[in-house]
Amino acid sequence: MTAAPAATALLEARGVTVHAGGREIVHGVSVEVRPGEIVGLVGPNGAGKSTLLRALAGTRPATGDIRLLDRPIGEVDRRERARLVAVVEQLPDAPPTMTAGELVALGRFPHLGLLRRQSGHDRRVVEAAMRRAGCDAFAGRLLGTLSGGERRRAFIARALAQEARLLLLDEPSANLDAEAQATLFDLLRALAEEGAGILIVVHDLTSAAASCDRLLLLHQGRTLASGAPSDVVTSEHVLAAYGPHVTVFAHPHSGVPIVVPAAAAR
Numbered sequence: 425m426t427a428a429p430a431a432t433a434l435l436e437a438r439g440v441t442v443h444a445g446g447r448e449i450v451h452g453v454s455v456e457v458r459p460g461e462i463v464g465l466v467g468p469n470g471a472g473k474s475t476l477l478r479a480l481a482g483t484r485p486a487t488g489d490i491r492l493l494d495r496p497i498g499e500v501d502r503r504e505r506a507r508l509v510a511v512v513e514q515l516p517d518a519p520p521t522m523t524a525g526e527l528v529a530l531g532r533f534p535h536l537g538l539l540r541r542q543s544g545h546d547r548r549v550v551e552a553a554m555r556r557a558g559c560d561a562f563a564g565r566l567l568g569t570l571s572g573g574e575r576r577r578a579f580i581a582r583a584l585a586q587e588a589r590l591l592l593l594d595e596p597s598a599n600l601d602a603e604a605q606a607t608l609f610d611l612l613r614a615l616a617e618e619g620a621g622i623l624i625v626v627h628d629l630t631s632a633a634a635s636c637d638r639l640l641l642l643h644q645g646r647t648l649a650s651g652a653p654s655d656v657v658t659s660e661h662v663l664a665a666y667g668p669h670v671t672v673f674a675h676p677h678s679g680v681p682i683v684v685p686a687a688a689a690r
Contacts, residue, residue, distance in 0.1 A: 432494055433458050434508075434590040434621040435480060440488035442472070442479050442645075449475045450486070450645045457590060457621040462612055464636035465625045466656075468666055471642040473625045474514055474594050480623065481511045481592050492590070506534035510583035514594040514625070516575075520568025524578040527567060528554055531585025550585050556611060557581035558604070572599035580608070584615075591615070593624040597631065609635040629683040633657045641665060657681035 435457040442450040450472040457463050465473045478484035482497050482505060490497040492508055518527055532546045554560040559577040567575060576599050583591055597605040612622055626632035632639055633653035641649040641656050643665040649656040659672045662683060671686045
């Protein structure tokens with residue numbers, strides 16, 4: 425599963441460091457995302473994955489060099505950034521009295537003219553985004569009445585409606601059942617094949633290894649390993665990051681690394 429190389433990275437970050445509460449949360453992390461590839465951010469709880477994602481999105485102060493299409497992120501104004509980058513937070517917030525369709529329509533805001541009125545094209549983009557994310561069936565329902573998985577799909581649809589070239593997703597498969605997770609990763613792969621670049625925080629190492637082109641493994645805010653899934657999800661790296669309670673073996677047919685509780689492998 426190797427993405428085609430591209431001349432210009434959509435996102436390129438070097439030496440990103442984030443401080444909070446007087447301590448360093450992320451230290452000197454580098455990552456890049458090119459068109460056509462899915463890059464997974466993995467690591468144990470508290471490793472700094474979500475903090476790094478927010479820094480790369482420009483919503484969390486950080487030091488280091490972060491570039492969008494080879495431009496320093498600070499030189500890209502908010503509206504242009506919203507056309508280039510779509511972000512789905514781990515716990516996104518929206519008024520419970522808003523409908524799912526209204527939420528998804530907000531994804532068109534960066535593209536609207538001065539009158540801020542949706543055109544027929546905008547409405548078609550919104551409808552297509554909802555279909556692709558699997559939430560068109562509840563477009564008219566209030567967010568407050570949706571399950572966690574349904575809300576998650578609505579926020580993913582909003583990101584799709586932005587038509588951004590770069591997607592930054594923080595555990596988008598949370599609250600989704602196994603079938604919905606597989607459908608989500610199929611959608612992300614289709615978007616990558618259409619030229620999007622995707623950086624995704626994934627909690628499950630096995631899913632990350634099976635679905636991503638490259639992985640960045642964080643441990644205590646630092647890069648522990650980076651590269652192809654088979655080079656990152658190794659017994660040595662998993663032991664260093666997660667301790668002896670999990671183990672790694674290769675799928676007998678695909679060779680994809682599988683991570684299970686150590687007791688299950690006995």
